[in-house]
Amino acid sequence: MAHRLFNAALAGLLALGVCLGALSMSAAAHAAPVKLVALGDSLTAGYGLPPDQGFTVVLEKALKARGYDVTVVNAGVSGDTTAGGRARLEWTLGDTPDAMIVELGANDMLRGIDPGASRANLDTILKTITERKIPVLLAGMYASGTYGKAYVDRFNAIYPDLAQAYGVPLYPFFLEGVATEPRLNQGDGIHPNAAGVQRVVEGILPYVTRLLDQRAHGG
Structure with a gap:
């Protein structure tokens, strides 16, 4: 017994x-902190800036200041095109992101790459991410008028078209309030300086917080 x-x-x-x-x-x-991965080019990589002044670091600080337990991972590669982002997407997804920001296309535009090719690459990137049920924010880019109206129209349509097709949020222009502002750019007139990065983060922050809130509520 x-x-x-x-x-x-x-x-x-x-x-x-x-x-x-x-x-x-x-x-x-x-x-565990939410892992937010920024897949991008030099604009997310923090080109020409000290590590603590780059986009992902400044964004993480801004999110934490608002109470979000988040780690923002820098998956930006300077000089990367949409084709480069597409090529390394699987490697980036291996980092098991909880949410993503996709910021690509500026280098395509600067090199005059056919917008059809850029669209196809971004289409594949968004298709892959959404199929894996990862919340994603698409950050858009505008083409320079020096390429002519036909090119500008085709390029600028890429981002709203794909955001609608995949039902993902769109931040229309990553460099909103920064492009063409000398005081917010480095000497090359292309890459934001520290003040420019702060302005970029201020602009995109409400979109990122909505993305994280929707994720938290299963939206």
Whole structure:
């Protein structure tokens, strides 16, 4: 009798241990920061800036200041085109992001790449991300008028068209308020300086917080 009672008590303790362990693992998983990955080019990579002044670092600080437990991962590569982003997408997804920002296309435009090719690359990127149920914010780019109206119209249509096709939020112009403003750009007139990055983050921040809020609520 005593032996049976001991075995029953031992089984109960083991079961309790399993439950507590599962609860502990669940709590740890819940406590892990949200991993937000920014897939982009030099604009997200922080070209020409000290590491603490780049886009992803400044964005992470801004999000944490608003109470978000988040790690913003810099997956920007200077000089990258949409084709480059597409080529390294699987490697980036290997970092198991909880949410993503896609900011690509500026270098396509600067090189005069056919907008049809840029559209196809971004289409594949968004298709892959959305199929994996990863919330994503698409950051758009505008073409320079020096390429002519036909090119500008085709390029500028890429981002709203794809955002609508995949049902993802769009921040229309990543460099809103910064492009063509000398005081907010480095000497090349293309890449934001520290003040420019702050302005970029201020502009995109409401879109990012909505993305994270929708993720948190399963939207």
